[in-house]
Amino acid sequence: MEKTLKKYFLVFTLPTLVAFAFAFIIPFVQGIYLSFCNFTTVSNAKWVGLENYKKAFGSSQGFISAFGFTAGFTVISIITINIIAFSLALLLTRKIKGTNLFRTVFFMPNLIGGIVLGYTWQQMINAILYSYGKTIVSDAKFGFIGLVLLMNWQMVGYMMIIYIAGLQNVPTDLLEAAHIDGATGWQTLIKVKLPMVMSSITICVFLTLSNSFKLFDQNKALTNGAPMNKTQMLALNIYETFYGKTGFEGVGQAKAVMFFAAVAVIALIQLSFTRSKEVEQ
């Protein structure tokens, strides 16, 4: 059967491969090459070696401060989102009435796109700050807190759904055994439930990590980096380097390559985590 199918290579794969080449393979290879070049369009590139990479770390480039902001935001988001989501999942697996309705409501914000969401929160936060004569861009603190709130609002329901699925898979005889042995609710949670949902925790931590680290739309809509680029995250910093002013396309591309490398490292760590879990089971 494989032999007959083999002749149909182009029939089965051609459209996907052409689109994949246009959207990914060619731009990716070109992108790596151009990060070592000086250019304003793809066709006028001149090889400059590592110069773009050196320039990217210059203080006027804001790449390092964007990295700091992104890292801080990512850590706070991972902690808050996962704690809130896990707590909600615990409350929603107690079989109290209204569970389905609550689940529906909590998950809903996840479907709304970053731009629409960002402006919704910008309007609301500005309305709150209005009585103090301030806006979300008067202080980088406001932007940071706003982004964390927004990210929680969007991601908590999503993570909660994954935790609920994990908690429902904890075998009931295990919980009964703990109950008979006289374990308190807290002991059951720490000693039985938490170890049993470790794989859900890994998934959720890495999902929040990569979503927060790569955040763009919400950042652009909520503060667009203001004030003075202090609330600019990495993705927005790269975007501004490309399109904010001409002459820095090469630097932007070098930053993008480093950004990609960081995301790839995160993905590899995640992979090794999941692999080691699989061996244990």
Next chain:
Amino acid sequence: MTSKKKKTTDAVIFVCLLVFALIVLYPLFFILNNSFKGKFFISSDPFSFPNAETFSGFSNYVNGLTKTGLLSAAGWSFFITIVSVALIILFTSMTAYYITRVKSKITSALYYMFVFSMIVPFQMVMFTMSSLADKFQLKNPLGMCILYLGFGAGLSVFMFSGFVKSIPLEIEEAAMIDGCNPLQTYFGVVFPILKPTAITVAILNAMWIWNDFLLPYLVIGVSTKYKTIPVVIQMLVGSNGNKDMGALMAMLVLSIVPIIIFYLTCQKYIIEGVVAGAVKG
């Protein structure tokens, strides 16, 4: 005694969840409420209900729609999302079937390339991809659909391959013996079995394509008539300083309504889909 205690605890939890649900829903209520106020009352009095003085009927909606062309943007958003998802389902499932069933160095290299593309952030390819799209006349809705086929291919091929592996070969062999060629076997036998995965893949792709901002913003741009909803919302606020907040509120409401309708009608599939996508991706 204990059942009475459980009842009180449940009541307390119910109240907590209810309060949290109201907090989650509040931002949506906030924009809905303010979309019915005159634009000068939104900043001075953002939290009260509209009253006789501040109520402005549907004027924000009329105003916003004429100013932004949101209706046409909604049309293009629908068109691009539906056509892209259809192309993705049809072509990536065929590709996944081929590279799973035919074992060779080329197919396994392709598989790893698709998986690899999932971790590459968009910033890495955005500049080179937009110039490629420019060169090959892809700056139109159909071109966008081809690009989305390429961008969606990674996750979709990955998910379809996972499912194809679990289908027993005997079914296809029986079809082959009955005289079907590979295409007939695929569409007659395999594709119907893939339906649950196809629903998941369709939902995951529809969600990000509908909400995607940067790709249409860079490829189609702001000066054509093919703008999508996120692009129009961004332009409404954009660089222009004295923005019409009433119109913005109304347009945000109109952008969110289709998503909520979609969510409430296909909730079961959406939640199952994102969980499956999270666990596999």
